[in-house]
Amino acid sequence: MRLPRPRSLAGQLFAMQVVLVAVVVAGYAMFTYLNDREQAETSARQRATAVARTIAVSSSVREAIASPDPSALLQPYAERVRRDTGVTFVTIMDPRGIRWTHPEPDRIGRPFVGHIGPAQRGETFHETYTGTLGPSVRVVTPVHDGGRIVGLVSAGIAVERISAEVRRQMAVLLAVAGGAVVLGGLGTYVVNARLRRHTHGMNATELSRMHAYHQATLHAVREGLVMLDGQRRVALINDGARELLGLTGREVVGLGVAELELPAPLTGALLASEPRVDEVHLTDDRVVVVNTSPVSVGDRRGTVVTLRDHTELQALAGELDSVRGFAEALRSQAHEAANRLHTVVSLIELGREREAVEFATAELELAQALTDQVVTAVSEPVLSALLLGKAAQANERGVELVLTGDSSVDDGLLPPDLTARDLVTVLGNLIDNALDAAADATADAAADGPAADAGGAGRAARVTVTVRACERELLLRVADSGPGVDPETAGEVFRRGWSTKAAGPAGRGLGLALVRQTVRRHGGTVELARAASGGAEFTVRLPLRAAEVTA
Numbered sequence: 097m098r099l100p101r102p103r104s105l106a107g108q109l110f111a112m113q114v115v116l117v118a119v120v121v122a123g124y125a126m127f128t129y130l131n132d133r134e135q136a137e138t139s140a141r142q143r144a145t146a147v148a149r150t151i152a153v154s155s156s157v158r159e160a161i162a163s164p165d166p167s168a169l170l171q172p173y174a175e176r177v178r179r180d181t182g183v184t185f186v187t188i189m190d191p192r193g194i195r196w197t198h199p200e201p202d203r204i205g206r207p208f209v210g211h212i213g214p215a216q217r218g219e220t221f222h223e224t225y226t227g228t229l230g231p232s233v234r235v236v237t238p239v240h241d242g243g244r245i246v247g248l249v250s251a252g253i254a255v256e257r258i259s260a261e262v263r264r265q266m267a268v269l270l271a272v273a274g275g276a277v278v279l280g281g282l283g284t285y286v287v288n289a290r291l292r293r294h295t296h297g298m299n300a301t302e303l304s305r306m307h308a309y310h311q312a313t314l315h316a317v318r319e320g321l322v323m324l325d326g327q328r329r330v331a332l333i334n335d336g337a338r339e340l341l342g343l344t345g346r347e348v349v350g351l352g353v354a355e356l357e358l359p360a361p362l363t364g365a366l367l368a369s370e371p372r373v374d375e376v377h378l379t380d381d382r383v384v385v386v387n388t389s390p391v392s393v394g395d396r397r398g399t400v401v402t403l404r405d406h407t408e409l410q411a412l413a414g415e416l417d418s419v420r421g422f423a424e425a426l427r428s429q430a431h432e433a434a435n436r437l438h439t440v441v442s443l444i445e446l447g448r449e450r451e452a453v454e455f456a457t458a459e460l461e462l463a464q465a466l467t468d469q470v471v472t473a474v475s476e477p478v479l480s481a482l483l484l485g486k487a488a489q490a491n492e493r494g495v496e497l498v499l500t501g502d503s504s505v506d507d508g509l510l511p512p513d514l515t516a517r518d519l520v521t522v523l524g525n526l527i528d529n530a531l532d533a534a535a536d537a538t539a540d541a542a543a544d545g546p547a548a549d550a551g552g553a554g555r556a557a558r559v560t561v562t563v564r565a566c567e568r569e570l571l572l573r574v575a576d577s578g579p580g581v582d583p584e585t586a587g588e589v590f591r592r593g594w595s596t597k598a599a600g601p602a603g604r605g606l607g608l609a610l611v612r613q614t615v616r617r618h619g620g621t622v623e624l625a626r627a628a629s630g631g632a633e634f635t636v637r638l639p640l641r642a643a644e645v646t647a
Contacts, residue, residue, distance in 0.1 A: 148186075362378075
């Protein structure tokens with residue numbers, strides 16, 4: 097048997113609020129009823145007291161009492177006062193309690209029904225008593241004449257009359273209370289209808305479960321998620337986004353995007369009104385892919401931002417490019433080696449053994465000379481392997497890669513936090529850019545024809561590399577024989593997306609930005625200057641611990 101679905105949160109609140117309003121109104125009505133009844137009795141007592149005392153101090157009453165037939169004079173007077181004041185009865189009696197007046201004349205001469213003892217002692221008192229006219233609130237007061245008590249006066253108002261007045265007031269009160277309940281119910285219904293729309297008719301358990309799932313999902317995913325409101329303030333951010341944007345430990349909810357102190361291009365992407373798809377941006381220590389999507393829910397507008405960590409993938413892509421370049425260089429060298437081997441074999445077959453040996457050893461000496469120079473100067477295996485690989489690539493592209501004579505880095509010198517991947521990122525990207533610049537300059541000169549060749553005669557495509565550990569720092573310098581960098585754009589070369597190419601594959605323009613990011617992360621500096629050959633010269637300085645630098 098399927099259990100009934102619990103009432104929605106809005107329905108529960110509606111029922112609770114209606115009951116609460118009804119209880120409050122009922123309580124107020126009961127309090128008002130009791131208070132009004134008490135006030136009515138007090139008012140009746142005060143009115144009866146005023147009437148009785150006024151009659152008791154009247155000189156005409158004293159004169160009538162002293163007359164031979166007091167009833168003949170006092171009965172008309174008492175009835176007139178009763179009608180004028182609205183009390184139920186006015187009874188004037190002798191000190192023993194024998195009536196001189198009564199609303200029912202046949203009861204005149206009979207004893208007063210009620211207590212008169214305090215009045216006989218000269219006191220005015222009140223009580224609620226059931227007499228000949230039914231229950232009433234009555235007051236009894238003495239009539240003094242020359243210091244003597246010559247009579248008693250009692251004025252009273254029937255309880256039924258008081259109750260009738262209270263019932264009339266209660267009818268009005270119930271009408272007001274009913275109106276309050278109806279208005280409160282309508283207001284509660286309107287508020288809860290709005291709440292029902294916002295909660296989608298879910299009950300408290302479902303909302304709690306959804307919130308728990310939401311929080312678990314939000315903080316479990318590695319990808320970053322940021323919700324911005326219409327004023328571009330952070331409305332929600334998960335742990336992944338805090339880590340990718342370097343905001344861990346900061347309370348950023350409610351801050352504007354401009355207050356997050358992110359790189360300018362990334363801030364611009366988050367502030368843009370149009371969607372951004374798979375844009376690559378750099379933070380201080382990461383490469384992130386940014387997607388933004390404007391959203392609208394009812395009258396609320398905002399932006400959903402998703403962030404993916406591209407740092408590892410970018411590093412792997414750089415390594416893959418290097419491996420691909422090495423493979424191409426090896427393929428080219430294998431092809432050249434095959435040609436040379438065929439030449440050696442042919443010379444031997446022709447009986448020219450001496451020429452064959454000279455030809456083979458000359459090529460080996462040239463290749464071994466470069467290898468010996470690199471290995472001798474740079475015993476750090478990552479750097480030496482990178483330089484040898486880049487030298488092969490340079491040779492394939494017709495560019496001469498030269499390692500300066502003052503280069504020197506011993507094995508084990510690099511600090512543990514300067515990983516091989518970071519080293520490849522910095523030096524590899526600088527050499528790649530230099531090779532591009534040198535090769536492109538040579539190709540452009542060749543395309544311009546003989547005049548250009550004459551003007552640039554003797555200017556070979558060359559990339560000069562310096563790798564040296566000195567004065568507690570690792571110095572990496574790469575200079576090329578290309579056209580150099582326009583001074584007007586020198587400040588933009590490290591910006592993401594900057595490139596001398598008019599167009600290129602996705603990801604072009606990240607190399608130098610990654611170099612600066614990596615250098616900054618290790619507390620170093622990178623500078624751009626004009627090389628002696630006229631091209632660009634990049635100098636990177638990375639700090640080393642004092643104990644890691646040998647004399």
